[in-house]
Amino acid sequence: MKKTILFNLSFVFLMLLVSCHKEMEVTSFENVTESVTLQSVVGDEAIISFTSFGTWNVTTDAVWLSLSPLSGEAGEGQVKVTAIFENNTNKLREAKVKLSSGDEVCEISVFQEIGDYVLPEKDEYLVDVDGGMFTIRFETNVEAEKLKVYTSSEPGSWLRQESSSRSATAETQEVTLNAAPNRGGMSRSAYLLFIKEEDGVQKELATVKISQLGGQVLESVDYSADGKIDTLQQHTKGDGISIVLMGDGFVDQELANGTYRSVMEKTMENLFTEEPVKSLREYFDVYMINAVSENNDFGMGYKTAFSCKLTGGNSTTITGDDASVQVYVGKVLKEEKRKNSLAVVVLNTSAYAGTTYFGYQDGNGKFIEFAIAYCPVIESLESEYFRQVLVHEAIGHGFGKLEDEYVYPEKGSVTTLEMQRIRIMQANGWAQNVDFTASADTVLWAPFLTDSHYQNEHLGVYEGACTYSEGIYRPSEDSMMNSNTCAFNAPSRKSLYEKVMKIGTAVEEVTYEDFVAFDIAHLPEMIPMANYTRVTSVGYPFARPVWVSGQRFR
Structure with a gap:
């Protein structure tokens, strides 16, 4: 029995010696910078230094940080880290940079100091039809005389700023607003903008959306037409390229009185107004599928078929329930056709906005052509803005996978x-x-x-x-x-x-x-x-199309 115990102890000791020996072996890296700290300024830089005994690469998941170069050979190495966004939070921000060579990975911490911030208690407030006074509270580290608060609505309009105050003992402030009644219209939105003004320079730190319910918003009672499919156009050349049109924010009354179909037909016509697709129209199949929404308005308090939201403020971004869109496309097309199809979701609002989503992958990890383009009926059905934005988003980004060519x-x-x-x-x-x-x-x-x-x-x-x-x-x-x-x-x-x-x-x-x-x-x-006839811009330049990072196609 003692011999057995001694043997086991000897074996464990031998294994410990082997493990210690492995730890003492030469690693892939030496003299690695443990951490760096960046200021909260776009473009601030720092250097990560190291010695590598083999080829290496470097990655990070932090969207506020860029790295250069991303790989290199054995020897003395340096990677420049650059802040591409400010840190507008009230906490020191940290990212992990992974330096890899073979199976070995070193993690380096990159910190970013706290910059100017305004942190509203909520990002969106909902005001009822009757309006009235309400208060928005927020935290900030900006000096009171440098922080300005503006409303996006015009002077004398439905939303006005009454007063503001700041606590002497804490970094808190509040703004009191007064909303006029909205009994006779659709819902409406305005924005509260928090601006730091210093030496003639303005910097926007936060935006709060204020939405007010409307007195004329409709509600569906009959969903029997939902999912009904109509073919608006059939291809006469080739194998057929599928476009599936659907609307968000349309109630049963608007389907019954022909409004929905008119919007879908005008959408189709607009899609084929620019070359080369104008002369290649015969290759396309165009379908419309009914989507009945609970309400014909967007924002807090309302429900629509695809849950579209308009970011508003300085943004033209639209988000929607992409999974539900894919379900409706699946009602129209079989899987192979769906992979190469374009879904166009038209929003029942006149807002100036538009966003396209693409970069989906199939079950084998291969990128497919499927895309979703969201576009409102900007101004009206006959508006040139509606046509232009629809072509830019749906044909340019969605079908052509073209990039934006504009500059900020x-x-x-x-x-x-x-x-x-x-x-x-x-x-x-x-x-x-x-x-x-x-x-x-x-x-x-x-x-x-x-x-x-x-x-x-x-x-x-x-x-x-x-x-x-x-x-x-x-x-x-x-x-x-x-x-x-x-x-x-x-x-x-x-x-x-x-x-x-x-x-x-x-x-x-x-x-x-x-x-x-x-x-x-x-x-x-x-x-x-x-x-070319140019139309004066009514809104901000559009946001980039959204790359869905290889999201699985359903």
């Missing part, structure tokens, strides 16, 4: 994380209307730059796209993917043409010559961009 000057240089996302898209044949090189010889649309057929379009390599002003380039000064007010430029038309041929006719490869022959036949004399 304050965004600066394109981030490493953004470059990674766009390159993933481009590897799938998407986002062919932007590039990261200024070279006219190697840019993605290089063949167009020396083609005499396209001299009138003034194509070139223009810096600024995807909201970034530096480090990323677009093919033309303006286009449908920029201001929405003019045609798709030639590289974008080529992407759309290729998409129709590949999905609608199963052609694997479309040559440049094939496209030019088609394009010249349908656009014999391209109208210079400057000659």
